[in-house]
Amino acid sequence: MQHIDFKSKVVEMKNITKVFGNVTANDQIHLTVHKGEVHALLGENGAGKSTLMNILYGLYRPTRGEIYINGKKTDIATPNIAIQQGIGMVHQHFMLVEPFTVVENIVLGRETTNFGGVLDMKKATEDVISLSEQYGLYVDPNAKVEDITVGMQQRVEILKALYRGADILILDEPTAVLTPQEIRELIEIIRNLTKEGKTIILITHKLKEIKQVADYCTIIRRGRHIDTVDVSAVTEEELAAKMVGREVSFDIEKKEKERGKVVLQIEGLTVKDNRGIEAVKGLSLEVYEGEILGVAGIDGNGQSELIEAITGLRPIEAGRVKMNGKDITHCKPKEIIDSKISTIPEDRQKRGLVLDFSVAENMVLENYAKEPFSKKGILNHGEISQFSKELIQTFDIRPKEETLKARILSGGNQQKAIIAREITNDPDLLITAQPTRGLDIGAIEYVHRALVEQRDKNRAVLLVSLELDEIMNVSDRIAVIYEGSIVGIVDAKEADENRLGLMMAGGGAEE
Amino acid sequence: MLDNIGIIIGITLMYATPLIYTALGGVISENSGVVNIGLEGMMTLGAFVGAAVGYYMGNPWIAFLAAGAAGGLLALCHAIASVTFNAQQVVSGIAINFIGPGLAMFLSRLFFKGATMTKAIDINHKIPKPLDPIFEGLSLQDSFLAQIFNQYATVYIAFLLVFAMWFVMYKTRFGMRLRAVGEHPRAADTLGINVYRIRYICVILSGVFAGLGGAAMSLAVVSLFSPTLISGQGFIALAAMIFGNWKPQGAMGACLLFGAAQGLVVFLGGTSIRVPSQLLSMLPYLITLIVLAVFVGRSRMPKADGIPYEKGGG
Numbered sequence: 001m002q003h004i005d006f007k008s009k010v011v012e013m014k015n016i017t018k019v020f021g022n023v024t025a026n027d028q029i030h031l032t033v034h035k036g037e038v039h040a041l042l043g044e045n046g047a048g049k050s051t052l053m054n055i056l057y058g059l060y061r062p063t064r065g066e067i068y069i070n071g072k073k074t075d076i077a078t079p080n081i082a083i084q085q086g087i088g089m090v091h092q093h094f095m096l097v098e099p100f101t102v103v104e105n106i107v108l109g110r111e112t113t114n115f116g117g118v119l120d121m122k123k124a125t126e127d128v129i130s131l132s133e134q135y136g137l138y139v140d141p142n143a144k145v146e147d148i149t150v151g152m153q154q155r156v157e158i159l160k161a162l163y164r165g166a167d168i169l170i171l172d173e174p175t176a177v178l179t180p181q182e183i184r185e186l187i188e189i190i191r192n193l194t195k196e197g198k199t200i201i202l203i204t205h206k207l208k209e210i211k212q213v214a215d216y217c218t219i220i221r222r223g224r225h226i227d228t229v230d231v232s233a234v235t236e237e238e239l240a241a242k243m244v245g246r247e248v249s250f251d252i253e254k255k256e257k258e259r260g261k262v263v264l265q266i267e268g269l270t271v272k273d274n275r276g277i278e279a280v281k282g283l284s285l286e287v288y289e290g291e292i293l294g295v296a297g298i299d300g301n302g303q304s305e306l307i308e309a310i311t312g313l314r315p316i317e318a319g320r321v322k323m324n325g326k327d328i329t330h331c332k333p334k335e336i337i338d339s340k341i342s343t344i345p346e347d348r349q350k351r352g353l354v355l356d357f358s359v360a361e362n363m364v365l366e367n368y369a370k371e372p373f374s375k376k377g378i379l380n381h382g383e384i385s386q387f388s389k390e391l392i393q394t395f396d397i398r399p400k401e402e403t404l405k406a407r408i409l410s411g412g413n414q415q416k417a418i419i420a421r422e423i424t425n426d427p428d429l430l431i432t433a434q435p436t437r438g439l440d441i442g443a444i445e446y447v448h449r450a451l452v453e454q455r456d457k458n459r460a461v462l463l464v465s466l467e468l469d470e471i472m473n474v475s476d477r478i479a480v481i482y483e484g485s486i487v488g489i490v491d492a493k494e495a496d497e498n499r500l501g502l503m504m505a506g507g508g509a510e511e
Numbered sequence: 512m513l514d515n516i517g518i519i520i521g522i523t524l525m526y527a528t529p530l531i532y533t534a535l536g537g538v539i540s541e542n543s544g545v546v547n548i549g550l551e552g553m554m555t556l557g558a559f560v561g562a563a564v565g566y567y568m569g570n571p572w573i574a575f576l577a578a579g580a581a582g583g584l585l586a587l588c589h590a591i592a593s594v595t596f597n598a599q600q601v602v603s604g605i606a607i608n609f610i611g612p613g614l615a616m617f618l619s620r621l622f623f624k625g626a627t628m629t630k631a632i633d634i635n636h637k638i639p640k641p642l643d644p645i646f647e648g649l650s651l652q653d654s655f656l657a658q659i660f661n662q663y664a665t666v667y668i669a670f671l672l673v674f675a676m677w678f679v680m681y682k683t684r685f686g687m688r689l690r691a692v693g694e695h696p697r698a699a700d701t702l703g704i705n706v707y708r709i710r711y712i713c714v715i716l717s718g719v720f721a722g723l724g725g726a727a728m729s730l731a732v733v734s735l736f737s738p739t740l741i742s743g744q745g746f747i748a749l750a751a752m753i754f755g756n757w758k759p760q761g762a763m764g765a766c767l768l769f770g771a772a773q774g775l776v777v778f779l780g781g782t783s784i785r786v787p788s789q790l791l792s793m794l795p796y797l798i799t800l801i802v803l804a805v806f807v808g809r810s811r812m813p814k815a816d817g818i819p820y821e822k823g824g825g
Contacts, residue, residue: 059701080703095698097691098814108691109702117684160702 003036003194004215009071010035010168010199011056016065018051025051027223028065033168033216038190038200040214040231042207042243044440046410048223049203050092053170056201057089058082069168088161089170092203094153098146102139103128106160131162136192151182158189162198169193172203176438179298180468180501187213205243205440207236208469219243244442252448252473255456259476260289263429263460264310264341269319271302271309271484279305281484282319287429292451292461294475294492296468298504302484303464304346307433310462311343312336324428337366342427344418346434346464352418353406360388360402363421395420412443419450430454433464448474468500482506517658519774524659524666526777527770529554529727531669533748534755534762535676536582536720541757542680543713544693546817548604549589550721551745552611553582557722559615562629562729562736563622571638575665575726582722583715585611590714594707597819608745616738628737629729638663638731663731665723672720676759689713693813696820706820721745743796750799756810765802772798 011033018026025048033039043049054060056067058076067074069085076082082089096105107124114120125141132139137155145153154174161169171190175183190200190213202214210217210231217234219226219242226242240248264287273279279302287293297303308314310321312333320329323339331339345351353362364373364384372383388402397409397416406414415435422430432451436444451474455461465471471478472495479489480503488503533554540547557578565574589607592598616627623629641664646657680686689709691699696706728744729736747769748762755761772795780788 057701078703079701083703089701091701095695095701097694097698099694099811100687100691104687108687108699109704111684111687113684118682119684119687 003197005035008035009033010069011201012068012071013052013056014066014068016052016055016067017063018048018055018060019063025223026055026062029220029223029225031218031225032228033199033201035167035199036194036197037216038194038202038214040202040204040210040217041220042205042210042217042239043220044205044243044442045412045438047220047243049220050172051223052220053089053172053201053203056082057087057170083164083166086165086167087170088158088164088166088168090154090157090161090172090174092172092174092176094157096145096153096156099144101142101144102148102156103141105145105156106163108160110164128159128163132159135159135162135189135196137162137189149182150177151179151185154178154182154186155189158193167197168199168201170201170203173205174202175204175206175209179466181298181505183209207239207441210239211236221245240441244440248441248445252452254452257290257456257476259291260458262286263289263324264462265320265322265325266310267320267322269306269309269321270317271305271314272317273302273305278317279484280309283481283485284319285479285486287460287462289428289460290455290458291476292455292463292474294471294478295462295464295481295486296471296478296500296504297466297481299466301481301504303433303466303481305484306481307343307346307431307464310336310431311341337425340426340428342422342425342430344415344422344430344432344435346437348411348414348418353414355407356405358403359392359397359406359409359417360385362406362417363388363391363402365421366425391417391420391424412439412446415439415443415447419447423450423454427459429460429462431462431464434466435463436465436467436470444470468497468504472497472500480504513655514658515778517655519771519778521658521662522774522777523767523771524662525732525770526773527766528663528666528669529724529732529744530748530751530766530769531673531763532665532724532727533721533745534751534766535672535759536717536724537749537752538676538755538757538759538762539680539689539713539720540586540717541752541816542693542813543689543710544696544813544815544818544820545590545593545710545714545717546600546604547586547589547714547717548601548746548749549586549607549611550604550717550724550749551741551743552604552608553585553718553721554611554725554728554745554748555741556585556611556615557582557725558729558740559619559629559725559736560722561726562632562734563618565632565636565730566630566735567622569633569636571632571636571730574730575638575723578726578730579719579722582718582720582725584718585614586715586718586721589718590711593819594710594714597821600817600819612738612741615736619736629735632730632734634734637734638665638727640664641667663727665727665731669727670763673759673763680759685709690813692820693815696815700820700822710820721748724748747795747799750803753810753812754802754806757812757816768802769795769798 009032013031015028016026017028029052041049055062058079058081067076103125106128112120112123128141137159139152139155214231217231218228266285269280269283270278271280305314309316312331316329328336328339349355367373374380385402392400392402395416397413435447451461475492477489478492478495479486533550537547537550560581561574561578564577565571589603592603593600619627619629640661642661646652646661651657688704692706692709700706728740751765751769752762754765776791776794779791
């Protein structure tokens with residue numbers, strides 16, 4: 001707050017309207033940002049935040065409305081004009097050329113050259129180093145982008161904008177891909193930047209981060225401006241209600257429940273990753289009926305390999321997996337599904353759905369070969385679409401049209417479709433990996449309710465997530481995975497965020 | 512024995528040369544993100560234009576440049592289809608491969624009294640061997656050294672172009688931008704780089720190179736154009752580019768390998784070893800097949816290669 005200069009409005013967007021075909025993505029939105037401010041732009045997926053920022057960055061032209069930069073009316077027709085005006089954007093999906101080095105990526109399009117367009121990489125490297133020191137954004141200038149972590153790549157993106165003289169930085173969902181540690185570092189970086197007089201516009205739907213780092217927050221819902229608030233004066237609940245348009249409960253209602261018998265039993269499981277390195281090392285874990293077991297951990301500690309091994313997608317090197325007492329260690333995925341395990345996979349677009357199949361076809365991906373969906377190898381489309389219509393009704397999947405391709409659905413509705421299919425399969429064990437990644441609050445609430453409902457029906461739920469809040473909210477027990485092993489299991493009621501965080505980082509006791 | 516080795520190396524260099532030009536064309540186009548399987552067609556047209564202009568004008572250099580221009584014009588069609596209209600690049604390339612030879616034969620019939628083969632160019636109007644006087648002066652014209660080093664000018668130019676291409680691609684602003692466009696066009700676009708313009712330049716240049724490659728065949732290796740002159744060399748150059756990992760120097764190495772196969776065919780054909788010539792002439796293609804099957808899995812192609820770039824969206 002202390003860095004804000006209220007006298008200078010660096011960005012003023014007035015009555016911005018953007019129409020795509022017959023969809024109004026932005027409807028008379030206004031946004032005012034002062035110098036040195038961190039201004040959050042909050043809204044659900046598809047609310048129009050990114051459209052608004054793409055207009056500011058010159059990627060789209062507004063249908064109506066005016067933009068003032070530093071008090072001067074400006075027509076931002078191309079990103080080049082935006083860059084000249086001191087606007088930089090860090091896109092959600094990084095715009096980095098992977099085989100290029102950090103320096104090459106930063107200077108691309110604004111290269112320092114000698115005679116005849118020959119690159120002067122020495123000068124460029126020096127410039128990048130001094131820039132990174134100025135803002136505390138440490139990077140290895142000569143590393144290839146494909147070899148550095150996502151957090152580092154994001155720094156490269158920020159440096160790219162700063163190198164072009166950006167004073168206004170738009171960060172589009174910057175934390176979506178980061179680990180908790182990297183998020184803390186990013187918040188530190190944002191504070192450094194405002195100290196240096198930069199202005200930050202933060203597109204997000206994560207309330208916690210807004211509370212942590214933003215000064216003001218503009219809320220957009222269905223393309224309309226709802227409110228602009230002083231972040232210190234509102235609660236997360238109030239922000240959520242403004243974003244969704246109704247009250248949202250963060251705490252999941254959960255009845256006390258005794259767990260039942262063991263459903264899934266993993267003993268000494270060892271699995272290799274794609275590079276042939278052991279990603280899961282002698283891991284043992286049990287999941288009981290009527291409980292949600294959350295697996296907390298930082299990305300890349302063997303979570304994906306663990307799930308792929310249980311579901312038969314990855315060979316098991318050693319150890320055993322038992323389901324309801326039956327050994328399923330080296331079974332095929334089909335046999336594993338038939339032993340009453342359902343999975344909501346990590347990557348819903350790659351593994352959960354066939355995007356170019358209709359919703360109806362996606363609903364029977366596991367059961368198409370069974371009656372009534374097919375008889376003697378011939379599909380019964382009537383039955384399939386009847387079944388899908390029922391699921392679409394029950395699970396409120398929108399749009400309510402089973403013949404649409406799955407690709408067209410929003411992320412939340414794609415996830416609903418997968419949940420509908422997997423739950424209807426009547427599993428004894430439901431495995432879910434990152435079930436709410438990329439979803440907005442309304443959809444997250446829905447997914448969490450569905451998981452608790454399964455638990456209440458006495459089913460076992462294995463929840464793997466990188467979001468510690470989600471694990472703590474939903475689970476009954478929390479297992480912490482670190483470097484391919486479970487390093488501890490705690491009762492969710494007694495769990496403490498700091499202690500879990502420490503365990504996730506390998507239990508280093510100094511912190 | 513030494514002489515035989517000299518002959519084989521000499522033939523290798525001579526036959527590798529048209530492939531090198533054409534493969535360089537592939538390198539520049541594909542690094543900018545446009546698959547160009549139309550190299551064959553562009554090379555064929557270049558070979559005809561080179562031979563025809565060479566025959567009528569009597570100046571090999573004008574003919575050589577005209578061949579490049581003809582290849583470039585045909586490549587422009589490919590650029591219009593695949594860059595501006597986002598056509599499937601392979602399909603557009605296939606069309607080019609029909610248009611190139613078709614056009615060459617049509618023009619040949621028009622200018623050479625209905626013949627699909629051009630009249631041979633006078634030996635003095637072919638691409639010269641610039642080192643001839645030196646070797647003659649030292650009366651070494653048939654020596655081992657001459658077999659290897661006394662080559663047509665196009666051979667030296669080809670190797671210089673490999674170096675020039677490497678320098679442009681990795682040491683200059685234009686090269687960095689063209690590689691960025693082939694890897695991640697949207698990133699380049701957000702940085703104010705004109706993706707379409709770079710792709711146009713690169714595709715047209717690829718046609719120019721392929722045209723030069725064709726002319727290196729019809730103006731130096733032989734002295735006329737016939738419908739079977741190119742027969743697959745454009746594709747071999749394409750394979751060489753892939754085998755060479757989309758890099759100029761790698762493509763050059765691969766071309767030398769394929770050129771050696773060709774050299775072996777020519778050499779064995781001239782010896783008393785009894786192998787049916789039809790079987791022998793399969794050799795370069797067989798090597799291509801084997802090399803591609805074994806090595807291609809390991810090469811890394813530009814990420815956006817073959818994907819039309821559309822502005823906006825996302």
